[in-house]
Amino acid sequence: MNDDNDDDSIDHTSDGFPIKSNYYNVGKGLLDATHFDLALDAFKRGAESDGCVPCIKNYCIGMSRVRKQTIHLILPWALEGAIRGNPFCINMLLHDCYKGDKVYPAALVGYWSKWAVKGLSYISGDRKETKKNFGTFCCVCEKNLPEDNGDVTLVKCGKCEYVSYCGTKCQSFHWKELSHACECHQLQILIKYHKPYAIEIRNAIKNGEDPKYFPKLQKLRRKLGLSKPKEDNEKSIQFLSDDNNRDIGFINARNDVKATHKATIDDTDNDTNNDLLLTKKAIQDAHDYMLSRYGQAYVDEHTKRGEVTAMVWKNNHHAVHDITGTLLS
Incomplete structure (x- = not known):
């Protein structure tokens, strides 16, 4: 070239x-x-x-x-x-x-920043400074260190040791409502299964080894x-069906389907099949994103718990109820 x-x-x-x-x-x-x-x-x-x-x-x-x-x-x-x-x-x-991302995945950014320069060499200055800065305020309410607020005591996340919290309320909100538990889960996978073998994997692929047999x-x-093939993961899609899901991938996919509805779908009772097809695509896209971001084990775990059962998608007067039961049966 x-x-x-x-x-x-x-x-x-x-x-x-x-x-x-x-x-x-x-x-x-x-x-x-x-x-x-x-x-x-x-x-x-x-x-x-x-x-x-x-x-x-x-x-x-x-x-x-x-x-x-x-x-x-x-x-x-x-x-x-x-x-x-x-x-x-x-x-x-x-x-x-x-x-x-609506919720900045600081721990994953910190991990991949280690490998972001030529030849997978480590960088130190910017990454370490960023990590240090994240330890100076609560990642949820943004309260600062004691020298700025005498009543604030910050505690680092026990899993990633990257973000900090001013108390259990913010920690619980970050883990459950902002999906930091998912981020920590993937980080642990990367630390255990990627970090020790990263250069070996890179060199093998560069030397022409077939990735399917590595x-x-x-x-x-x-x-x-x-x-995992997409068709094998359909039962896990309901994990994404809670409208309170915080993941930006789901939010974007939901917005995509709403925009498509507005452009191509009339709000009549006869459009259910079209609505279902568009919704299924959006859910599948979001599901693929979640799998790659957080891992199959986490998605399966939440599906088994039955934490998410259905989704309601409203577009003016048109709504699709219980998508997971109707669409995936």
Whole structure:
């Protein structure tokens, strides 16, 4: 590729990961012909079928440029690239996926910031300073250290040791209502199954090993919920059906479907089938996001507890009730 065109092209393969799928060349050809949607589909196929890192990367780039309204759907693919050691995908996690979250995932940002520079080398200054700053105020109510408020005593989260709380009320709210328990759960998976093997996984993929037969990578993917087929996860979708769910992926997906309704659906009683189809897609998109963000084990655990049973989606006079029972039976 010519250097002059590098900034304008979606084709980025200079970071040393081999092209492992013919779909990459198909996608590149479609891009040259300005068939962007077809090119994205080709890159996605290469990512799914062959675990091709250049395909994963180019799919993420394309989604971020062409479909900015659904940026949250990039996260599982950015995570796939990140755990393989691709620096572009790591930076996309930090600057595109996590940056847009309503609730800033400070612990996950801190973890991936370690690997965000060339060659997976550690950075120290900015990351350590950020972590230090997060320890100076309550992450929920933003009360400061005792020197600013004499009655405030801050306690760090016992799991991630990254964020701090001024008391049990804020801690409980952050864990239960703002999903910090989910964030801590994924962080523990990354510390146990990614951190000790990150460079080994990266080097193996760069040397051309088939990711499907690399046990440490596949175990990590299973723990993160990246390997389970979508159709096997439908029973877990009801985890996302609570309208009080705080996750930005769910919020974005819900907004997407509302916008689609407004553009294409008349508010009549005869539109139930269309409404269900649109809603199912939004739930599936949000479900994929949650799996990649927090892991299959956490989603399954909440489904088994029966904490979430149904969803009501209202659009003017039109409403879909008990989506999980109606849609997934």
